[in-house]
Amino acid sequence: AISWLLGDPLGRREAKPDPGLYGDGDGEEAFTVSSTEPSSPPAWRRVVLYTLIAATALQASAFQVMFSNSAGTRGIEFNAAYESVLDQALAEGTRPIYLDEGGEPAYIHAYWYGVQKGLDVPSTFVHLLDNEFPPYGALVISSEGSCKDCEMIAHEGSFLLYRKKRPNAAEVTTTKPTPQSPEMPPGVFVRPRGIGLDLAGNRYIADTDNARIQKFDSNGQFLMRFVTGKEEMLQPHGVAVDASGYIYVTESFRHRLLKFNPDGTYLKEYTGPEVGFYGPRDIALGPNGKLYIVDQGRTRIVVFDPTNEQFTAFGTPGAGQGQLMEPTGVDVADGKVFVADTGNNRVQVFELDGRFIREWPVPQWQKNIQTFPDIAFDVAGRRAYVSNGATGDVFIFDINGKQIGALRPAPIDGRVSPSALDIYDGPGGHQLLILHMGNGSTPVASDTAVVAVTIEGKE
Numbered sequence: 001a002i003s004w005l006l007g008d009p010l011g012r013r014e015a016k017p018d019p020g021l022y023g024d025g026d027g028e029e030a031f032t033v034s035s036t037e038p039s040s041p042p043a044w045r046r047v048v049l050y051t052l053i054a055a056t057a058l059q060a061s062a063f064q065v066m067f068s069n070s071a072g073t074r075g076i077e078f079n080a081a082y083e084s085v086l087d088q089a090l091a092e093g094t095r096p097i098y099l100d101e102g103g104e105p106a107y108i109h110a111y112w113y114g115v116q117k118g119l120d121v122p123s124t125f126v127h128l129l130d131n132e133f134p135p136y137g138a139l140v141i142s143s144e145g146s147c148k149d150c151e152m153i154a155h156e157g158s159f160l161l162y163r164k165k166r167p168n169a170a171e172v173t174t175t176k177p178t179p180q181s182p183e184m185p186p187g188v189f190v191r192p193r194g195i196g197l198d199l200a201g202n203r204y205i206a207d208t209d210n211a212r213i214q215k216f217d218s219n220g221q222f223l224m225r226f227v228t229g230k231e232e233m234l235q236p237h238g239v240a241v242d243a244s245g246y247i248y249v250t251e252s253f254r255h256r257l258l259k260f261n262p263d264g265t266y267l268k269e270y271t272g273p274e275v276g277f278y279g280p281r282d283i284a285l286g287p288n289g290k291l292y293i294v295d296q297g298r299t300r301i302v303v304f305d306p307t308n309e310q311f312t313a314f315g316t317p318g319a320g321q322g323q324l325m326e327p328t329g330v331d332v333a334d335g336k337v338f339v340a341d342t343g344n345n346r347v348q349v350f351e352l353d354g355r356f357i358r359e360w361p362v363p364q365w366q367k368n369i370q371t372f373p374d375i376a377f378d379v380a381g382r383r384a385y386v387s388n389g390a391t392g393d394v395f396i397f398d399i400n401g402k403q404i405g406a407l408r409p410a411p412i413d414g415r416v417s418p419s420a421l422d423i424y425d426g427p428g429g430h431q432l433l434i435l436h437m438g439n440g441s442t443p444v445a446s447d448t449a450v451v452a453v454t455i456e457g458k459e
Contacts, residue, residue: 005049007041079109081157086113088154089141089161096126096275098134098164100142106159110141122317123275129297132279135255138164184210186222187446193372194250194282194420195435195450196239201426203450204247205435206236213239213249215264218428220447226264233258237372238283238420240291242306248291250280257283257293257304272302273311282340282374282420286332286352294327294339301330301339301354314354319344322356329374329387333423338384340365340375347375347386347401360401364388376421376432381455385421385432392416394434409434409451418451429454 086109089097099107107127114121134140140150142160150162184190194206201218211234212227227233234253241247245262255277257270271277278297286292291304300315301324315324325343332338336357337350345365349357365373371389378385383404384397393416396405409418420435434451438444 002049005041005045007045079106079112081159082106082109083113085141085154085156085159085161086110089139090117090119092139092153094139094163096124098126098128098138098140100128100134100140100144106141106143126278126297129279132297133253134164135276135278136164140164184443186214186225187216188443189214189438189446189449190443191437192419192435192444192449193437194236194238195422195433196241196247196283197422197424197433198241198245199243201424201428202241203433204239204241205446205450206239206249206420208235208237211236213247213260213264214446216446216450218424218426220450222446224264226260226266228266237281238293240283240285242285242289242291246306248283250277250283250293252279252281252296255280255297257291259306270304270309270311273313277302281327281372282329284330284332284337286337287335288352290352292330292332292337294330296327299324299327301327301337301350303354312354314350315339321359322348322350322354324348328372329420331374331376331421333377334379336377338375338377340373340386342373347384347397358401360397362386362388362395364391364393364395371417371437372419374419374421376423378423378432378455380425380430383455387418387421387434389417389419389437392418394418394421394432407432407434407453409436410448424452428452431455 097110099110101107110125111121114124128134140162142162143158144160147160147162149165151165152160152162154161189205189207190209192205193208196204202223203216205214205216207214211232212225213236214225215223217223233251235251236249237252238250239247247260247262249258249260251258255271257272257277257280258266259268261267272280272295277295279295281294281296283291283293289306291306293302293304295302295313299317300313303312315322317323317325319325324339324341327339328342329340330337335352337352339348339350341348342365345363346359346361348359351357365388373389374387376385382399386395386397388395392408394407395403396407398404409416417437418434419437422433424431424433431452432455434453436444436449436451438449
């Protein structure tokens with residue numbers, strides 16, 4: 001368009017093949033160069049061009065003036081006051097800084113300024129997940145406009161800086177199971193997300209939205225429940241039982257790992273390595289006696305050794321081999337660690353020490369992180385079972401990552417939403433246990449929520 005408006009003010013030089021220039025028949029082409037004289041377009045074209053240039057300059061200048069004059073009223077999109085709030089947060093010295101938002105991706109400003117200031121962004125900031133909350137004592141930058149249970153530090157423009165306080169309600173200190181709730185009887189779940197087995201084949205279910213763990217025998221008969229730790233247990237997610245019968249529960253709401261005695265009485269809690277857990281999800285017991293925990297908010301797998309109570313971790317944010325993005329499920333079998341790397345739409349396999357082995361794609365996982373896909377590997381059958389609550393399927397893969405089939409549990413209230421998986425091998429047969437999250441807040445009975453599928457113990 002500009003060329004047309006300008007015409008050809010400089011003229012052009014153009015080279016064209018001229019095979020007749022040389023007549024030696026050697027096949028080579030020669031070229032002649034022709035020139036055109038500069039030409040002037042009609043005057044009205046130049047008037048249009050200069051008018052557009054002037055209008056563009058005027059609009060750009062007007063925008064800059066308006067932008068500068070509206071510093072106190074600009075919204076989240078133009079990050080008004082964000083750098084000032086961030087500088088105050090950095091001056092507090094607390095790490096990491098949690099980033100909360102009210103519908104707009106304000107956290108991206110922290111990443112931008114963090115890069116400008118030379119910060120190690122992954123270790124400095126934690127972007128809060130949907131329906132997740134910062135731990136007590138955490139420093140938070142928020143665009144929500146208000147906060148609960150917080151100690152306000154700064155409020156500038158659209159942004160808040162505060163420290164998360166504990167609520168005033170008395171802490172729950174009961175260390176033994178509480179009486180059954182008449183409103184929610186045993187054997188009923190609301191959005192359960194985790195399942196674990198002990199050596200006797202008993203099933204431990206993380207009854208997530210009822211904030212309790214329920215125990216059943218291998219025939220599905222209710223045995224007991226326990227509901228609390230040092231303080232009230234909220235959103236239990238993963239369950240694992242070691243060879244001594246100790247029960248470990250990941251609690252995503254309070255970002256901790258809880259340890260219970262075999263009778264369900266509270267024993268101890270752990271907050272994780274380094275900066276602590278953030279949104280711990282699934283948990284699996286390895287043959288080395290160590291626990292492998294999906295620390296979703298930190299984008300890593302945390303390894304806990306109960307013998308010395310030491311933590312290690314592997315996995316960094318990203319899409320490369322050995323890197324993770326929104327992991328949700330883990331299983332340890334056949335001397336390997338299988339990870340549902342949900343944000344990257346793939347399964348990754350690691351050595352017990354975290355060294356990458358291989359991967360395979362699960363394209364159906366895309367944008368379905370909130371269904372918390374899980375993975376279970378059947379050593380006898382050399383098959384991996386992968387849940388996908390968004391489609392209602394449990395996909396079956398061979399050892400090389402080739403999909404060879406799928407299962408679909410019966411729907412509950414019109415919805416199929418498999419979440420946690422586990423492999424059971426006992427008197428009832430060789431089975432895949434599928435835990436059904438159900439439909440929203442609708443209670444689900446245990447005989448419907450836990451589906452046992454008999455599987456062959458061979459290739």
